[in-house]
Amino acid sequence: MKKTGLVVVVILLVLGGAMSIRAMQHTPDASARVERVNVAVDADIAARHLGEAIRFRTVSYQNEADMAVDQFEGFIAWVKRTYPEVQAAMTLTMAGQYTLLYRWEGSDPTLAPILVTGHYDVVPVIPGTEARWSQPPFAGNVSNGMIYGRGALDDKSAVVAQLEAATVLLRDGYRPARTVYFSFGHDEEVSGTRGAAAVVDILRGQGVQLAWTLDEGSFLFDGMFPGVTTLLAPINVAEKGYLTLDIVASSEGGHSSMPPVHTAAGHLAQAISALEDNPVPGGLDGLSGAMFDTASRYMDFGYRLAFANRWAFGSVLENQLSRVPFGNAMLRTTTATTMLSGSVKENVLPIEAVATVNFRLHPRDSVEDIVSYVKGLVENEHVKVRPKEGGNAASPVSDWQGPGYASIGQAVREVYGDVGVMPGIMVAASDSRHYGQIADDAYRFNPMVVTQEDMTGFHGTDEKLAVDTLAQGVRTYVRILRHGGGNGVGQE
Ligand SMILES: [Zn+2]
Incomplete structure (x- = not known):
């Protein structure tokens, strides 16, 4: 037992040391330094x-x-x-x-x-x-x-x-x-x-x-x-792409005094929740990774430690970045529900409730990718996805x-x-x-x-x-x- 404990401590120390060394080396690229040049401008x-x-x-x-x-x-x-x-x-x-x-x-x-x-x-x-x-x-x-x-x-x-x-x-x-x-x-x-x-x-x-x-x-x-x-x-x-989808929920209309368990508005709310709870997958790969790799070299030690050891901290970092609107927008295709409509009167059940959702497409995702992702997430017998005109993929x-x-x-x-x-x-x-x-x-x-x-x-x-x-x-x-x-x- 004692011996195993010692081995674990040694491994942790070695690992911690290696991580710190990587973090210390995770600094701006010295070879990129250039001579300042004076340009006379009025x-x-x-x-x-x-x-x-x-x-x-x-x-x-x-x-x-x-x-x-x-x-x-x-x-x-x-x-x-x-x-x-x-x-x-x-x-x-x-x-x-x-x-x-x-x-x-x-x-x-x-x-x-x-x-x-x-x-x-x-x-x-x-x-x-x-x-x-x-x-x-x-x-x-x-x-x-x-x-x-x-x-x-x-x-x-x-x-x-x-x-x-x-x-x-x-x-x-x-x-x-x-x-x-x-x-x-x-x-x-x-x-x-x-x-x-x-x-x-x-x-x-x-x-x-x-x-x-x-x-x-x-x-x-x-x-x-x-x-x-x-x-x-x-x-x-x-440049990110652009796509807008209508999420359309339907149910029987009628008087609001005897409603079903879920009205069209209720089905729609569940669909919106599903979209917000399941952001389009993204991460620190490719372009997004290259961007933060450079930025992190200018950050304080904690960030450098994490970015230099992405094999260990990658998912923690992605979670952290995803909580900030800017970071989230850099990592993935973003989802924003912007417009809602339902019944026209307070005591009339909606036959249709519609949410308009705007996506900004990361270069890794095509328009078709996003449409099928959203369909997979929200479509059922009550909810359908209806693409709007004018979508385009990222550049x-x-x-x-x-x-x-x-x-x-x-x-x-x-x-x-x-x-x-x-x-x-x-x-x-x-x-x-x-x-x-x-x-x-x-x-x-x-x-x-x-x-x-x-x-x-x-x-x-x-x-x-x-x-x-x-x-x-x-x-x-x-x-x-x-x-x-x-x-x-x-x-x-
Ligand atoms: Zn401009």
């Missing part, structure tokens, strides 16, 4: 330009007829006038009438081109909320080191930063080896079916296959991952070991220092689902820092961006274009 001019861009009310409405055409035309004229070097060095084609497509010809036609893009349309400000803004939403005011207004984050800052970066490079006499396209979309907020889709048609018609694209996506995060004090830069390599997953990813990651580290660069998954839709059709890889990333507090500005109130943040964005685009426009990282 932050005040960039800020003034973003303020000017915000003044055009380039609002996308669900109803196309509401579009203020003069504002879009005004913006296009403003780009031409404000960035004369770009206008002179590149060829401009209008796509879908209001989307700008610039072509900057490279010196080496054998290299596949790249495309860097953003959108200049914005979502409306909810009428009646203007007074909640600390600056008027379309004044483009710059005050206390901040640029205020609709589009300051999403996504006029990216458009302006790209144009500023191209101008910096042109003034330096830089010419890319690879042809570089810039596109500035006018209808991303209403799905890009006229702008980005037209760009794709034009390029496809010319036989262009892009090496990679860079569109809006994740920002650099400050303090948004638990236990992480450094900046993290998730470069989104995929393909782009290479996070390829040259485009490396160019972006290198640029981020040159400007921001040793930050955690990792592949991420985009939960919202972007124009990349169009551009990805003609590109080997599509990346989604805005090289600017946001905090949790800034997040409410996206499509919300008091959207704003720090002048310094914009300038860092310009610097990073300069470096991205240097690496991407060359032959790859280090080949400027």
